Amino acid sequence: MWVKKTPTEMLEDRRQEKRARFLLAVVLGAVSCVLVSITKNWHSVYQGGDFFVTLAEVPRRLPDALFFGLIVGLLFYRFKTKDRTVVCFSCGKAGYIGTTSRCSCGGELGKMAGVKWKKDPANHRR
Numbered sequence: 338m339w340v341k342k343t344p345t346e347m348l349e350d351r352r353q354e355k356r357a358r359f360l361l362a363v364v365l366g367a368v369s370c371v372l373v374s375i376t377k378n379w380h381s382v383y384q385g386g387d388f389f390v391t392l393a394e395v396p397r398r399l400p401d402a403l404f405f406g407l408i409v410g411l412l413f414y415r416f417k418t419k420d421r422t423v424v425c426f427s428c429g430k431a432g433y434i435g436t437t438s439r440c441s442c443g444g445e446l447g448k449m450a451g452v453k454w455k456k457d458p459a460n461h462r463r
């Protein structure tokens with residue numbers, strides 16, 4: 338059965354989620370930065386140019402690339418969508434946050450991020 342997490346567990350979850358999001362933002366930003374600094378845009382490829390820039394060109398492109406990487410990382414960190422999955426406390430069915438806060442079975446829906454699975458002691462005869 339699904340049970341609500343305690344406030345302490347929620348806090349720890351949020352801390353971990355924030356740390357993971359930050360790390361991912363840094364990685365994405367760094368990857369974007371590297372890609373921009375070593376590759377040319379598609380326009381030049383269509384015109385028959387090389388896809389990769391020469392090594393001598395990299396330092397000149399680095400400031401722009403760093404800026405681009407920073408923007409990508411910030412945007413990702415700011416706008417990453419949260420988990421919108423909800424579960425029903427009564428029947429355990431999962432769904433997405435919609436217009437109703439009730440499951441079709443009449444049970445209460447809770448956010449997936451706020452609940453954890455616990456073995457039902459009454460259902461433990463297997």
Ligand SMILES: [Zn+2]
Pocket residue numbers: 425426427428429430440441442443444
């Ligand atoms: Zn239900």
